Each structure stands twice: as structure tokens, then as C-alpha cells.
Amino acid sequence: MGSGVSVQDYDYIVIGAGSAGCVVANRLSADPKTRVLLLEAGGRDRNPWIHIPVGYFKTMHNPSTDWCYATQPEPGLDGRSLDWPRGKVLGGSSAINGLLYVRGQGRDYDHWRQLGNAGWSYADVLPYFKRSEDQERGADAWHGTGGPLSVSDMRVRRDVCDAFIAGAAEIGIPRNDDINGARQEGAGYYQLTARNGLRCSAATAYLRPVRRRSNLVVETRAHVHGLRFDGRRAVGVRYALAERPQEASARAEVVLCAGAVGSPQLLQLSGVGPPELLREHAIRIVHALPGVGENLQDHLQIRAVYACRTPTLNDEVNHPLRKMRMGIEYLLRRSGPMSMGASQVYVFARTRPELETPDIQFHFQPLSADRPGHGLHRYSAFTASVTQLRPESRGTIRIRSADPREHPSIRPNYLATPLDRDSAVAGLEVARAIAGTRAMAPYVAEELLPGPEARTREALLAAARSIAQTIYHPVGTCRMGPDPGAVVDERLRVHGIGGLRVVDASIMPSITSGNTNAPAIMIGEKASDLIREDARR
Numbered sequence: 001m002g003s004g005v006s007v008q009d010y011d012y013i014v015i016g017a018g019s020a021g022c023v024v025a026n027r028l029s030a031d032p033k034t035r036v037l038l039l040e041a042g043g044r045d046r047n048p049w050i051h052i053p054v055g056y057f058k059t060m061h062n063p064s065t066d067w068c069y070a071t072q073p074e075p076g077l078d079g080r081s082l083d084w085p086r087g088k089v090l091g092g093s094s095a096i097n098g099l100l101y102v103r104g105q106g107r108d109y110d111h112w113r114q115l116g117n118a119g120w121s122y123a124d125v126l127p128y129f130k131r132s133e134d135q136e137r138g139a140d141a142w143h144g145t146g147g148p149l150s151v152s153d154m155r156v157r158r159d160v161c162d163a164f165i166a167g168a169a170e171i172g173i174p175r176n177d178d179i180n181g182a183r184q185e186g187a188g189y190y191q192l193t194a195r196n197g198l199r200c201s202a203a204t205a206y207l208r209p210v211r212r213r214s215n216l217v218v219e220t221r222a223h224v225h226g227l228r229f230d231g232r233r234a235v236g237v238r239y240a241l242a243e244r245p246q247e248a249s250a251r252a253e254v255v256l257c258a259g260a261v262g263s264p265q266l267l268q269l270s271g272v273g274p275p276e277l278l279r280e281h282a283i284r285i286v287h288a289l290p291g292v293g294e295n296l297q298d299h300l301q302i303r304a305v306y307a308c309r310t311p312t313l314n315d316e317v318n319h320p321l322r323k324m325r326m327g328i329e330y331l332l333r334r335s336g337p338m339s340m341g342a343s344q345v346y347v348f349a350r351t352r353p354e355l356e357t358p359d360i361q362f363h364f365q366p367l368s369a370d371r372p373g374h375g376l377h378r379y380s381a382f383t384a385s386v387t388q389l390r391p392e393s394r395g396t397i398r399i400r401s402a403d404p405r406e407h408p409s410i411r412p413n414y415l416a417t418p419l420d421r422d423s424a425v426a427g428l429e430v431a432r433a434i435a436g437t438r439a440m441a442p443y444v445a446e447e448l449l450p451g452p453e454a455r456t457r458e459a460l461l462a463a464a465r466s467i468a469q470t471i472y473h474p475v476g477t478c479r480m481g482p483d484p485g486a487v488v489d490e491r492l493r494v495h496g497i498g499g500l501r502v503v504d505a506s507i508m509p510s511i512t513s514g515n516t517n518a519p520a521i522m523i524g525e526k527a528s529d530l531i532r533e534d535a536r537r
């Protein structure tokens, strides 16, 4: 990957080297005649903690790898403002995420199709999941091998994790070793986007193997400040390279992959967005598109914490000798706690029997902390974090000024609907049911959160409001659809603007039922084919 090529030399400019952007840059530059510029605001992925799975504890909340956003005070969460990490480095959020490989439910994508987005049913997108994947367990009807993204089994098993899976079975949630296969419902150990015990970010998977392509230029510390238009056609970008102003032109297309916060922010800054918002900040309107920054959806995690009768990772991490042993185990065998993703065990369950598919997901961890990414407690404890899979609450991302360096206003609007509040309560009740099983009896000493005093529905909801945090899955802010509120069409072209697509998690019409990295990578894979097809026409 060279640099310093003339600004006129590009066919495509890809903005943002995150989960989707790395895929697009790789696939478009596979044709040696196509010149691609990939611009990333963050730096190179040299920090070793990016590559050690457990390193997300060091990279999130760290301004050298994280945008360190925060939400506005949330009315549904007692007015608390939440930290909102987003990756700012090659690989984007896939470089600082929890490594969990989850696709969601087939019906999530069938629903996208049903909303009028031809080509996005599960049958349509499954080949792209498979094309991206190098599944350690081998290929089958649901999985692929030989793709850039390594997916592997967890290298650690722990008794309390096994007990949680057995506890789930006791209350009727079956064991399921492949939630990305025929059926999502069930309990088991997560798979990770990891290769030989090291993180496989989108940059590792898609950029590193092609770093010698002379037609792919990757600029880091390149913060895009705005899009350039010729009438209603995007023709290039303005950006600051290590603070110096630059411009680049795209003969074919600009592909916006800046993520669910960055993409709507950049569109708004460039004059594509809700007209009143643009007028408020004296931004010239290129195209009034009211949906830009609307429809924000996220998964909220509510962390039930239990004091444990046996030692947990809290004890190992807080004990200097055991901590050293963990380091040696990782150095020698790339296994042990340092090879762990953000969670070990999943449970996908239905809170009401009449539901067709799971509506909640657990992230079970043999550790506890006041907040994710903060120091572990000094007592033995574990966490059963529960998340509603398809929340109804919708929020917004809106610029606060015309200055591209100022973080936008983030209002997720959590727990805004009765269903979301009921699901929060029901999720905590399922956590209690599993903790109360025979399998968990040797481990559970005491419920610390929400705490035994929270007995009524009202008390559980109050506890949820005070302990909930994001689980880092913002999507939907440049929604795909055929209607006037949508931002992109089913080929991910921005409505009303030529030469411009959005390709990242922001295009999801509705959030997928699980973690969002694999879906963002799938979106990058499918979009690359759409772009190449349209170029051939």
C-alpha cells in the first residue's frame, strides 16, 4: 500500500477502515485496474493489546483507539450519560470489540427484505456470510471455509460457565453449539473472530493480506471533514491528514463506511440530512434527507451480578502471581483467560412461549466489574448480562455544530417503549431463574445486582434503569428502504445523490438479533458485489 498518489487518481474513495470499510477496500481493489483510496481517521493497529483478545479492556476508553463518545443524559436511564466506545484505528470497532461471532436470526434479514429491500433476505445474504468466513469447525450448509475472517472456538472452558449452560437446560433452554446455524435458540460457548488465539479484526482479515496492492492506498490519521459535490453527485472528499487539509477526487464513487455515528455525522456536515438541522448550523443544503441520523437502535445490556462461592477471574486478575501465570499461559499456548472474548457463554431465549424465536440474549462472564472495561471487583463474582434482541426504542445522531471535530449529539432513547421495559424486567427474571437452578447452586452465594430487595416488576425496572449500559451495537442511522424516511436504497445508494453509497452498520433498517460485527462484514461483502455489478453496467 503506497501513499502520495495524485488526488485525481482514484476510482473509489472509501471513508472509514472499520468492519465494512476494510471489506469494501479489499474487494474493490481486487481488480488491479481499479484505484482505491481508503481513509481512516484513526492510526495503524500497532498497539499489541488490539491483537490480544482480552485487550479490549485496554483499547476501549483509550483515545488512541476509541472515539470515546458519550450519550446525552438518557431519560430512560435515570438521566445517566453512557460511555459509547467506537473503534478509531485500522479495523474500526472490529479492532476493539469483544470478538463474539454472531450473525443474528435468519428472519432479521427476511424482515429487511419484507420492508422492500430486494436482495437482503437471509437466503440472499447467507452466501456473503459464508464467503467472509474461515470457520475452524469446517464448512457446512451454514458456514464457509477459506474466507478472510477466521472464526474459532473459545480456548477456555470453566466450571461456572458449564454450570450456567446446564442451568439454562434445567429451565428448558436447550444446549445449542451453533447459534449461527439452523437455529439460534439455546445455550453454549461463543465462537470468536480469532486466529491462533489472536484477534482477527477486519483489518487483519481484509487489509493485511493485500497490503502490497499498488492500486490500494490506505491513509491513516486521515479525518474526513466533508464530501465534495458537483450538483447532486458526490465527486470527492475533504479531509485532514495529521491536521493538514487535503482533497481527493473519486471518478466512480465515494463509499461511506464511517459507522453508525460517523456516517450520518458526515452526511449532515456535507449538507445531506434533515433540513431544519442543517439550517440551524448554517450548512448549505445539498439534498434534504430527513432520515439521516434518525432510527438509531442499540442493544442495552443489563448486568445481573452474583457473588460466587468459588474463585472467579476476579480473583485471578487481582492476584499478582496468578495474573503472571495467565500471561505465561498465553505466551506459551495462546490460551487461558487472555485468549477470551468479552463473554464466554451465550443463552438465546424466549421470554414468552408464544414467541417464534428468541427475544433475549445473555452474555455470561466469570468475572464482574462496576462497568465494562473497568477494573474487576476484588471479590469472587460472575455476571449474567441480558439484552433485549429487537428493541423498539429509536434514537438520533445529530451534529451539534458545523465543526467536524465536535462529537455529534447521541440520544439512543433507551427503554422508551412498554415492550422494551417489559423485556428488561423479563430478562432479569430469566437471569434469576437460571441462577436458581440446581446446576448453579454450588456457585451462587448471593445476588448482588439487581439485588434480592428488587422483588416487584417496578423494582426490577428501576434497577434496570440504574445499571444498564450499552453493549455497543448502534445501527440504523442511514436506514435502507424505499420510503421517504430511508437514506439509502437496496443497492445502498444514497437517495437523491449520485456517486455515493453508505456501507456499514448504519444501513440496517432494524437491528439484528445479536452482535453486529459479522452482519457489518456481510454488508461490506454484499455491497462490494453491488458496486462492481453497477460499474459493469
Ligand SMILES: Cc1cc2nc3c(=O)[nH]c(=O)nc-3n(C[C@H](O)[C@H](O)[C@H](O)COP(=O)(O)OP(=O)(O)OC[C@H]3O[C@@H](n4cnc5c(N)ncnc54)[C@H](O)[C@@H]3O)c2cc1C
Pocket: 015, 016, 017, 018, 019, 020, 021, 039, 040, 041, 042, 056, 060, 085, 086, 087, 088, 089, 090, 091, 092, 093, 094, 096, 097, 098, 099, 100, 101, 102, 222, 223, 224, 225, 257, 258, 259, 260, 262, 263, 266, 342, 471, 472, 473, 474, 503, 504, 505, 506, 515, 516, 517, 518, 520
Ligand atoms: C467495545 C465494543 C465491543 C463490541 N463487541 C462486539 C462483539 O463482541 N461482537 C460483535 O459482533 N460486535 C461487537 N461490537 C460491535 C461491532 O464491532 C460493530 O457493530 C461493527 O464493528 C461496526 O462496523 P462498521 O463498519 O459499521 O463501523 P466501524 O467498525 O466502527 O468503522 C467505522 C470506521 O470509520 C472511521 N471513521 C469514522 N468517522 C470518520 C471520518 N470522519 N473520517 C475517517 N474515518 C472515519 C472510524 O474510525 C472507524 O474505523 C462491539 C463494538 C464495540 C465498540
